[in-house]
Amino acid sequence: MHEDLLNGLNEPQREAVLHTEGPLLVLAGPGSGKTRVITRRAAYLARTVVAPRHILAITFTNKAAREMRERIESLEVDRGMTVATFHAFCARMLREYHDVAGLPRNFTILDREDRRKLIKQAVEECALHDANWAPGKIEPVISRAKNALQGHADFTESASDWQARQIAKIFEAYETLLTRMGGLDFDDLLMRVALMLEKNASFRDQLENRFRYVLVDEYQDTNLAQYRIARMLARDRENLCATGDPDQSIYGWRGADIGNILSFERDYPRANVVKLEENYRSTKRILAAADALIASNVHRKAKTLWTQNAEGARVRVTEFETSDQEAKFIAEEIRRLSDEGTSPKEIAVIYRVNSLSRGIEEAVLRAGVRYQVARGVEFYNRKEIKDVLAYLRLLVNPADEMSFLRAVNTPPRGIGDTTVDRLVQMARSSGRSVYETVMGGGLEGLGRSAGKVRQFGELLRLLGESLAKPAADAIAFVVSQSGLRAHYGQVVDDEGSAMGNLDELISAAAELQSERPDATLVDWLEHTALQSEVDSVKSEGGRVTLMTLHAAKGLEFDVVYIIGLEEGLMPFFREDMASDEEEERRLCFVGMTRARKSLTLSLARFRMIRGRFERSVRSPFLRELPKDQLEWVEADDEEPDARREKKSSRLPDDIDEWSVGTVVQHPLHGLGRVIGMTRTRLTHVDVEFDDGSTRQWVLEYAPLTRVELESQADCD
DNA sequence: AATATTCCCGTTTTT
């Protein structure tokens, strides 16, 4: 029975689909048909064991959730299953149990920009407005704390040094601001639910009874909060199915804990473990190379990746003299491939850091290849969109001061900083919100601006009418009445017309309305807050894709180029910051396993970094690849032997002996003195010579000799 | 309020 769900599955895949009771861990290698297995398993559960409404499937991205939902629905299963991201699930629960959670019903969800603004405000309130306390530095600290279920109180308690205590103060001020505005940031959604599940037995019982079968996809990417949520939901029944691949855990820096998946069997001793090791994506050689690389990791569960696919071509390693040559070669090859009939959308260029995209973009443009950069320029982060959202958020949650401050003079209506400051002062001294201050009377103190502020109050009153309308109508009403339509009517930038984006926003709302007729404006705001991209922004036409290794996870292409296989870039590291070499290796593994038929790893001996060419060293990862699967291509022409001679570099120990003031000898320029030294990935020295000229070198490779003076010799 | 200028800084970013 239910043969349709088992059709075309291999043995371990079947086993996973048919496992219904108790904990299950599906270790799914790249290209092993994981999505197929989990959607069929969900369908099987729903058909044979339990009503769909008792099944909860959690993903990390909206895209994954959407895809899973669609695929499950296509398997003839009744609707009613909850398929959501961790964040959406938590938001929904907090909305539903807002009184238990002690939250206002209409709490606002802050995105990263909002959070940054609020942290900035917190920094200012702590009178620390130095550059040392850039919100961008504080934000990840707070975020990591929350992901590890540390609230500001815990953080304060464990703050040992001065710096940590300052951050603790900012953290606390930030929390106060959040509470005052009735806001939650992304991390709060998870933390709140995790803590409630642990502290509130009745809440946990209700949820556990409702979600009797839980599935968590990409389990290797769970942080502590997410781990605990899964744990508590499945505490008694242990009907938890975790799927993922420790070898593809690449978000440790964001709090994801690979230990969660590695210790699944310890957490759930009854667990059935299924390994999906057959790869349906790549050629034998690509898979063998990737498998050999990842084998160097210690922190993993051994898997034997294999495939029935063709052997294929060797993995190519191309080495260029400069990054310009690298880019040109790749661009021209892509040009040729697409002329020969390879669809550009089957080609990807992947890199470790976004800054590497530029060189490729320029070259690809010159070669006449159409491309798209898959970067996170999110639709909902566009200025005009956030302007409208500010109005809507303010209407729904008048305590949302941030939105008030944005809306009050957008579009410009002559309410300047001074007036706004005074309004805020008035609000503070009366203990009311700014919104209430404007809506109440007593604005005389504002002098000439009072009229304009009153007018704004009238506008808000008028816009308040839209709360009763369906979301799409409400948005349209706000866009026109607020003056945003007039303001943005003509604006067109490189991302398209602002008004076009606003119209798109309206139609997206209409779409949601037709799917969920009972959706309120609050629901819609929640939906947009948790949705970074929008369907229509998806790849149009046949374009080559340029993206980071992180962005490449989950995708596949016939032809893949990974560029910058150089020490410091891949694996990425900086002298001053520790990096996780195994995670870097996993990242490389993820990149390699994106390729179906052709994989090229490329490097350049000199790379343009911030406007200057820097000497680079081959990535140690290249040495870990099996030679018999590789084809080395020395793509450079000039004086290969001369280069090889020069490759010996100065050792770190020696470099430590150098400092400003060191006297040096250069074969051409003679005696000089070091007047500047910067250490980054490599060490740059500025040397001043007797004739007054200054020159710069990369110390590791410069033909400079240190001249010992007597006074320096003493130090030895 | 819009525009010019300077200064700082520089991984990855599912929500």
Next chain:
DNA sequence: CGGGAATATT
């Protein structure tokens, strides 16, 4: 080198 943000200028 180049983007973003904080200043300075008109």
